[in-house]
Amino acid sequence: MAALWDYPDFDDHEGVHLFRDRAAGLTAIVAIHSTALGPAAGGTRFWHYADGEDALTDALRLSRGMSFKNAMAGLPMGGGKGVVLADPARTKTPALLAAFGRAIDSLGGRYVTAEDVGMSDADMVAISAETRHVAGLPVGQGAAGGDPGPLTALGVFLGLKAAVRRGLKRDDLAGVHVAIQGVGSVGGGLARRLAAEGARLTIADVDAGRAHALAAELGGTAVDKADILRVEAEVVSPCALGAILDAETIATLNAPIVAGGANNQLATPEDGTRLQARGILYAPDYVINAGGIINVGLEYLGQGDRAEVEARIAQIPGRLDQIWDESAATGDPAALVADRIAMRLIGRG
Incomplete structure (x- = not known):
């Protein structure tokens, strides 16, 4: 070892x-x-x-990833x-x-x-009961805190819309085909928001029954978890576990955009370059999925209410645009640009 x-x-x-x-x-x-x-x-x-x-x-x-996520979200954590x-x-x-x-x-x-x-x-x-150094506790109506999943889903939804604007030149989601990998708290919440705006959904989950039930509820299609990353779509949205974008899976992607809520989607740093080489617009995971930590971070710090949480989550698309602008200007992959900005913020740049 x-x-x-x-x-x-x-x-x-x-x-x-x-x-x-x-x-x-x-x-x-x-x-x-x-x-x-x-x-x-x-x-x-x-x-x-x-x-x-x-x-x-x-x-x-x-x-x-949490160091980078909290820094990019502007949290003092x-x-x-x-x-x-x-x-x-x-x-x-x-x-x-x-x-x-x-x-x-x-x-x-x-x-x-x-x-x-x-x-x-x-x-x-x-x-x-054993420590005060914990957040994500149940809170009253309108307060910051509680289950971070729905707020993560909100940030991913807003970031995905920004990716569609950038990559597809579209301001709406009507008919946009999104393939979602993982429909737990984050992926399921994202799917419902997308369906409400008219997106076409293909979904998969390690729990096939959950995927089929949600697909029936939202008028989408469920596929086997082994097939979801190869679905021909406008957006692939990884919302399960990490390290799923590697040399093999990137080569078989059939979508021009990757924007999802999973942490550590890239198996290696080189995979950001592989996405760029294929012309795939990538939303760095720790930027797009920061909604949950914004929610529980402000809860722990005692800084603001639910309205403040949502106002900060609304800044996620702007951060993604900053990264994509710098990527376009420098020719560097979006993942590398995001890492570079985050490293500067935590004093390691």
Whole structure:
């Protein structure tokens, strides 16, 4: 096993913390990439991994992405990520959540957690019994906070519309064909917003029943999850797990735009160049999907209400246009341009 700092995705992380509580059934990683702008914020992923190295790689990649996401969103927060390694049955107990809350609290506020894949607002409530360094808690009407998924979906929707304006020269979505990979909280919310504006949908999900049910509800088409990235469409929208855009999948894309809510969509930095070489307009994931962290970040900081959250999410299209303008002017891939801007913002440029 390679030393931590020899991992390809280790990027001078400030800290990588491993936690084990056998009695509670907890094995977890908290990766802190940067606290240059403030406490490292990023949700916790509850997932069953094939091995521990996959979990560590995920934590490293996701925490770096959160540094960039929070910086680009204008939040005074750094980047971190929690990963709880689930058993094959994804057993989640009160004791496990309490142990993870204590682990977070032991970091003294350097890391702030919230929901991610496999975690709910009810889980955040359980964790909050052990630490105050948690967001995404249930809130009253009109307040910032709560489940970040619908706000992530809003930002992706606005960013996708900006991509359609840029790539297709269209101001409306009527008849625009969007292929969505993953229709959980974010992808499902996006699908409903797109359908309301007349988009034509093809969807897939690891839960085929969920995909077919949503397709029936919205008048779309469901396909097998193995086929969704090859669907001929105007937009491919990855809204599941990351690292799905690589040399093989990019070569078979049948859409001129990629704009979706998944984190870390590019398997390697070179894949941004591959997208550009094919003439595919790419919306950098940590820019377009920042709505959720804006919501829970402002909740944790106590800065503003739901209206302020939505006003900040409305700035996402402008940030994408800035990236695409610089990409066009320099000839550099949009993904590289976004990384360069984010690195400057966190003092590493």
